[in-house]
Amino acid sequence: MPPIEHEWPNFAGVPEDDTLTMTRPKGQRLARWVWYDGDLRKAESLNVHYYANALHYGTAVFEGIRCYPTDRGPVLLRLGDHISRFMASASLYGMSMPYDEGALFAACLEVTRKNGIDNGYIRPLAYFGEGPIDLKPKKECPVRVFVAIRELGIFLGDGALRNGVRMTVSSWRKAHHTVYPTQAKASGHYANMVLAAHEAMDRGFDDAILLTQEGTVSSATGQNLFFVKSGTLVTNDETSSIVPGITRDCILKLAADMSMPVQVRSFTREELLRADEVFMTGTAAEVTPVREIDGVVFDTGKNTVGALFQRSYLRAVTGKDDRYAHWLTSL
Numbered sequence: 548m549p550p551i552e553h554e555w556p557n558f559a560g561v562p563e564d565d566t567l568t569m570t571r572p573k574g575q576r577l578a579r580w581v582w583y584d585g586d587l588r589k590a591e592s593l594n595v596h597y598y599a600n601a602l603h604y605g606t607a608v609f610e611g612i613r614c615y616p617t618d619r620g621p622v623l624l625r626l627g628d629h630i631s632r633f634m635a636s637a638s639l640y641g642m643s644m645p646y647d648e649g650a651l652f653a654a655c656l657e658v659t660r661k662n663g664i665d666n667g668y669i670r671p672l673a674y675f676g677e678g679p680i681d682l683k684p685k686k687e688c689p690v691r692v693f694v695a696i697r698e699l700g701i702f703l704g705d706g707a708l709r710n711g712v713r714m715t716v717s718s719w720r721k722a723h724h725t726v727y728p729t730q731a732k733a734s735g736h737y738a739n740m741v742l743a744a745h746e747a748m749d750r751g752f753d754d755a756i757l758l759t760q761e762g763t764v765s766s767a768t769g770q771n772l773f774f775v776k777s778g779t780l781v782t783n784d785e786t787s788s789i790v791p792g793i794t795r796d797c798i799l800k801l802a803a804d805m806s807m808p809v810q811v812r813s814f815t816r817e818e819l820l821r822a823d824e825v826f827m828t829g830t831a832a833e834v835t836p837v838r839e840i841d842g843v844v845f846d847t848g849k850n851t852v853g854a855l856f857q858r859s860y861l862r863a864v865t866g867k868d869d870r871y872a873h874w875l876t877s878l
């Protein structure tokens with residue numbers, strides 16, 4: 548592949564900056580205060596009923612939102628988009644959300660402020676609570692909502708952003724969008740991903756890639772997939788039973804602003820294995836290079852397209868690129 552500077556002149560303008568990630572917390576410390584059903588409460592005072600419908604049948608919907616430190620204080624990334632997706636997930640599961648978008652937006656900011664966290668991961672979750680043993684929770688089970696926050700540094704391990712991760716293709720296929728609404732972030736869907744992640748771990752890999760029922764590539768367990776071949780960036784869409792990620796959308800916007808050739812279409816495992824580079828995107832995983840899939844090795848390192856996106860993304864989300872200031876909400 549030719550040096551990237553020749554293809555995209557903007558590349559040279561993106562500095563490498565490890566300080567963006569070196570100062571991250573190591574663990575995932577839980578915060579003291581949780582917004583629960585409308586009020587800020589101490590975490591240790593909270594409990595979930597043992598007959599909560601969600602515990603038995605996976606009937607919860609949730610979001611994951613990053614909080615980043617910037618020179619102007621902590622910011623939440625694409626908060627409005629996350630809250631909209633949260634509402635859409637709830638609606639698909641017949642949950643009538645007791646709070647409107649404005650209240651949930653404010654709750655995310657309030658819980659972040661109260662806990663004094665800047666490198667954080669915010670988890671709004673709505674679930675069907677206690678009620679009869681039946682599969683019609685929308686009839687009688689109350690909808691309970693909380694917004695929690697915890698610290699989060701580099702999600703897929705300390706070296707993941709710099710060195711990349713090792714992936715395996717799972718023997719578990721991704722549930723099809725005709726099985727359940729795969730675009731929703733619903734707890735029940737993640738049993739599929741847990742099986743794949745455990746299998747990957749047991750085989751000695753960092754994470755798994757799931758294929759669709761048709762045999763094309765879907766996504767990693769909690770990340771969207773991109774690959775680069777001969778200077779073109781490729782990713783799939785919701786017809787591949789993915790959650791169309793908000794991070795994925797950031798990358799597509801960055802690519803458009805760099806005038807990089809992009810294709811959004813389904814692709815096969817073979818095409819993925821023949822790629823020059825592969826990387827994954829997600830709120831938690833950010834932009835993580837894939838260095839290997841089942842023994843097939845890909846280009847990684849600072850002169851790759853993936854590194855360009857990683858740096859551009861990290862600069863945007865930490866307030867270092869004014870063109871993307873509208874992605875950020877201050878506390």
Ligand SMILES: Cc1ncc(COP(=O)(O)O)c(C=O)c1O
Nearest residue numbers: 769770771790792793794829830
């Ligand atoms: C299955 C799955 N795919 C993709 C993503 C990436 O989505 P986002 O970038 O909005 O975090 C996530 C994480 O939310 C996920 O759970």
